Amino acid sequence: MTEEQITVKVKFFAAPREALCTDEISLDVPVGTTVKDLIDMLQEEYPVLERYTRFMSVAVNRAYAGRQTELRDGDEVACLPPVGGG
């Protein structure tokens, strides 16, 4: 079983972080899971996330990543709402 699962860390910031009341979770997902799959899973588990995902960017290991990016064991995935620096 274990070789079919990978573990990823998911980080949250700003509004979604507050909505979820957490800034980081650890998640076991099947091998082959993409960024899009992960977002779908998160939305299902945390329906409060739904209002943020449309405009959300995602970073994998601290670089912006497309929705089709396949995740690997140990990846750090970050859910990034629209930025507002400066």
Place this chain on the structure above:
Amino acid sequence: MAQKPFAITSEPLSVDDVVARLRRPTAGAVTTFVGLVRGVTEGRQTLYLEYEAYPEMAERELRRIGDEIRQRWTTVEEVAIVHRIGRLQVGETIVVIAVSSPHRHELFEATHYAIDRLKEIVPIWKREVWADGSEWRSERRQPLEDEALA
């Protein structure tokens, strides 16, 4: 410890400190951009701003902006960008950008690019707090992907 040219900090910012992060003495000119907390936005009085960042990635994206600038404006020698996070009061400095070159040409344009790009890609978030409420604010709507950043 040497001061990093691209940094996120919770300490108050000084323009001189950021300019000092540009090391090469051959620079003949330096432009700076200083972003301050405005007292009034869209007719509402701001109490304070709360900034949050994904620091490890934000510093990487700031460095990317420096690289992009030196590619586009080849006379530019060095770039330093330091952004503050945490609670900032009206009038406090949010961000300082310094760009250096042997000559002044292109510096203004490059500095303008730096602040626009920062607002576009660097993972930093701002919450405006008023007397009667607060909101996370952004000028952006489109999700970013690395291909879109090339």
